[in-house]
Amino acid sequence: MKVYSGANIRNVAVTGHGSSGKTSLVAACLYLSGVGSRLGRVEEGTAVTDFDAEEIERKHSITAGLAYVEWNKNKINFLDTPGKGVFIQEARNGMRVADSAMILVDSVAGVEVQTEKVFQFAEEFALPVFFLVNKLDRENASFDRATESLQQFFGRTAVPIQLPIGLEKNFVGVVDLILLKGFIYEANGQGKAAEIEIPADLKEAAQQGHEALVELVAEGNDALMEEFFEKSTLSPDHLLEGLKQAVVDRRLFPVCVTAALANIGTQNLLDAICQYLPAANERKALEASAPGSAIPLERPISNTEPMSLYVFKTLADPFAGRLSFFKVYSGVLKSDATIANLTKGSQERFAHLSIPQGKTLVEVPEIQAGDIGVVAKLKDTVTGDTLGDKEQAILFQKLAFPEPMITFAMEPKTRGDEDKISSALQRVLEEDFTLKFGRDQQTNEMLLSGMGQLHIETIVARLKKRFGVDVTLKPPKVPYRETVRGKADVQGKHKKQSGGHGQYGDCKIKMEPLPRGSNFEFVNDIFGGAIPKNYIPAVEKGVLEAAVRGYLAGCPVVDFRVILYDGSYHEVDSSEMAFKIAGSLAFKKAMEQANPCLLEPIMNIEVFAPEAYAGDLMGDLNSRRGRVQGMDSKGSMQVIKAQVPMAEMLSYAPTLTSMTQGRGDYTMEFSHYDIVPAQIAEKIVEKYKAAKAGEEEEE
Numbered sequence: 001m002k003v004y005s006g007a008n009i010r011n012v013a014v015t016g017h018g019s020s021g022k023t024s025l026v027a028a029c030l031y032l033s034g035v036g037s038r039l040g041r042v043e044e045g046t047a048v049t050d051f052d053a054e055e056i057e058r059k060h061s062i063t064a065g066l067a068y069v070e071w072n073k074n075k076i077n078f079l080d081t082p083g084k085g086v087f088i089q090e091a092r093n094g095m096r097v098a099d100s101a102m103i104l105v106d107s108v109a110g111v112e113v114q115t116e117k118v119f120q121f122a123e124e125f126a127l128p129v130f131f132l133v134n135k136l137d138r139e140n141a142s143f144d145r146a147t148e149s150l151q152q153f154f155g156r157t158a159v160p161i162q163l164p165i166g167l168e169k170n171f172v173g174v175v176d177l178i179l180l181k182g183f184i185y186e187a188n189g190q191g192k193a194a195e196i197e198i199p200a201d202l203k204e205a206a207q208q209g210h211e212a213l214v215e216l217v218a219e220g221n222d223a224l225m226e227e228f229f230e231k232s233t234l235s236p237d238h239l240l241e242g243l244k245q246a247v248v249d250r251r252l253f254p255v256c257v258t259a260a261l262a263n264i265g266t267q268n269l270l271d272a273i274c275q276y277l278p279a280a281n282e283r284k285a286l287e288a289s290a291p292g293s294a295i296p297l298e299r300p301i302s303n304t305e306p307m308s309l310y311v312f313k314t315l316a317d318p319f320a321g322r323l324s325f326f327k328v329y330s331g332v333l334k335s336d337a338t339i340a341n342l343t344k345g346s347q348e349r350f351a352h353l354s355i356p357q358g359k360t361l362v363e364v365p366e367i368q369a370g371d372i373g374v375v376a377k378l379k380d381t382v383t384g385d386t387l388g389d390k391e392q393a394i395l396f397q398k399l400a401f402p403e404p405m406i407t408f409a410m411e412p413k414t415r416g417d418e419d420k421i422s423s424a425l426q427r428v429l430e431e432d433f434t435l436k437f438g439r440d441q442q443t444n445e446m447l448l449s450g451m452g453q454l455h456i457e458t459i460v461a462r463l464k465k466r467f468g469v470d471v472t473l474k475p476p477k478v479p480y481r482e483t484v485r486g487k488a489d490v491q492g493k494h495k496k497q498s499g500g501h502g503q504y505g506d507c508k509i510k511m512e513p514l515p516r517g518s519n520f521e522f523v524n525d526i527f528g529g530a531i532p533k534n535y536i537p538a539v540e541k542g543v544l545e546a547a548v549r550g551y552l553a554g555c556p557v558v559d560f561r562v563i564l565y566d567g568s569y570h571e572v573d574s575s576e577m578a579f580k581i582a583g584s585l586a587f588k589k590a591m592e593q594a595n596p597c598l599l600e601p602i603m604n605i606e607v608f609a610p611e612a613y614a615g616d617l618m619g620d621l622n623s624r625r626g627r628v629q630g631m632d633s634k635g636s637m638q639v640i641k642a643q644v645p646m647a648e649m650l651s652y653a654p655t656l657t658s659m660t661q662g663r664g665d666y667t668m669e670f671s672h673y674d675i676v677p678a679q680i681a682e683k684i685v686e687k688y689k690a691a692k693a694g695e696e697e698e699e
């Protein structure tokens, strides 16, 4: 294995809607470049980047898989990301450390929900983009329709740089619109192509496509525009350079053609990646700052800069232990080096420094700036940490992930499972930043929150397969909250002074509502020592602990302010504990007065479906207490935007599938908390009270 420098590295995120062929495409590129003796297939569980047991069984990607090819003296690192909605943040995380993104679309379906989503991520990280119209060998494949749909969604800057030769089972090759040459692929799936003349029936379309491309390249560049006006074309060199610049500047998004499964179009694609997508050292590093400072700090991606690397992914391998995947942003990392973890303040040794090829770790002597590596058994490094030169420390910004969408209670099946669960959970949580674990304040049940039912089910299967822990999932829970709408002014007094050492705490508080999202504020307004200073935090603690336990239905109380303004104490009998109890008594009284209510999470949802279903879908959303906010037609698809309470969306996926005969899809994001309508709130409170009464009876 050669060592590559940043100028010869391309870090390409392979992204797109679920099942668009990303994993198959990476397999095809690997096979063409000479990796492996067979073309890996998702259906057979042999694709290099879907190696996790759960990925093989379910036949779709779950986490970003890494693999590389050596092509034209370059190393292309592929980050094969998942396209299913519940795993899409994993794609975002991978895209962040990439230098460009390929966005695949299915030649039959065109743009789908997650296509838009990953395009937004590419925008977020300013990534140059290639669109790939894949599966051109499929029945009903249409390059024109797919391109039209790309242009409808992303503008005419989504411009073909290739045309397919033939379609469906006659798809055999590619016309390169830059060089105006044809390439015909061997039918054996090896991905090799021979140059041919452009077929007669494509000559005119190729010429038109070439001219359209030349014009678009010239458009954003004064010097090229002049050349174009003078000669009505560009010299081949200027076209190549101009196109690369336009791609790097995100002015143009080239559209390429492939059939991953038949390994057609791959050779042209790898050439195009090397030619038009930016090298690792042509990009900026992640946002960073010096430790303890908020001032942004930029360091070029270069071997001669001080060492810095960012850990973007962790894998809990049952055999190799914890694997840390990282990108070296500056300096040269040598195998066996000891490097400081600047986030944690510890030291880590990089023994057996490697680069990932699917599940295989290929040992290398060093990794240069811009390349991606992997190392096993770092002691306390986790995803999001920066390691590097201590004398010239920088910290890369961690990526923030959205809040989980859905919460399940779970229960270990046996005592043995209970013993193993916490260490297994810890490792699963280390891998997956969209997963959260907690306990129900009331019932002490274990709660697992994630991006959707499929996400949680996958984690449960992983717990079993990888760590031998068996759990049962209970129906999903909605994270209701409580708050107050009015004000209160109350006294909380805890006094026990019969026999022995007494207890005395007394506080007077005011309570008032705060705007949504502000959580909790405590104001100390005590003057003249009515309560000694050292007991004031105890009052706050008492209030907070009671707030977490809830008042109406056992849900945490949020968005309120408590002002402690008076009280009294006893020289001997007062204690922190007594004031804590006083605080919680005051809190309960205040809730009684302050017109409490339940809050529920409201989600922003976007439903994609063929136009014919739009009416039914809107009716259904209305019946789910949804507020439709807009409708957009894009191509033959309708996009409905709405806000719907989470409680009404828990079972949406199967409904949508049956209403649209499998042709609809949706995305969902947390928007805000809103007051639960009185009738519904009443039922929730009743249910809670009944459950609580049942528990007390049991005790």
Ligand SMILES: Nc1nc2c(ncn2[C@@H]2O[C@H](COP(=O)(O)OP(=O)(O)OP(=O)(O)O)[C@@H](O)[C@H]2O)c(=O)[nH]1
Pocket (backbone or CB within 6 Å): 016, 017, 018, 019, 020, 021, 022, 023, 024, 025, 042, 043, 059, 060, 061, 062, 081, 082, 083, 084, 134, 135, 136, 137, 138, 258, 259, 260, 261, 262
């Ligand atoms: N006909 C045809 N089928 C393809 C092609 N590429 C992929 N497939 C099939 O489409 C299905 C999905 O392919 P994958 O490569 O797993 O797709 P993906 O984009 O990685 O999917 P996710 O990981 O779920 O996001 C598999 O059954 C593939 O065999 C193609 O070019 N032509």
Ligand SMILES: [Mg+2]
Pocket (backbone or CB within 6 Å): 022, 023, 024, 050, 060, 061, 080, 081, 082, 083
């Ligand atoms: Mg995949």
